[in-house]
Amino acid sequence: MDIKYNITRLNGSIKEEVQEHVSVEEPLEMSLKFKKGDRWNIENISITMRTPGNDEDLVSGFLYNEKIIENINEIEKVEKKGEIVGDYNLQNKIEVTINNTKNLNIRKIKKILSLTLRVVYVEKLL
Secondary structure: OEEEEEEEEEEOOEEEEEEEEEEOOEEEEEEEEEEEOOEEEEEEEEEEEEOOOOHHHHHHHHHHHOOOOOOHHHEEEEEEEEEEEOOOOEEEEEEEEEOOOOOOOHHHHHHHHHHHHHHHHHHHHO
């Protein structure tokens, strides 16, 4: 997703008014819904910045990459949630229902993501 902005482009001493494409970034809160025993649980696992558009693919790839799922068939449903917000009328929450919890370790996921954020923060300070 991108938008057009009017900008002034300088080429030496020549000014030119043009429209330029700029990517849009919005936060995405990812939640995981799973059954533990006979009870449904929902856990927020991550908030990430993304260019809106393919949120379902993004979260499916995230779950596969983090080895929470081994196969796309372990995802029962992907639902956009939350209020429609912002200048672009987006839902910035997504909930994924999975049917296999053998690789699910919420504490480990949150710890890894927390450490990753700390490393990124420290790198930006340097």
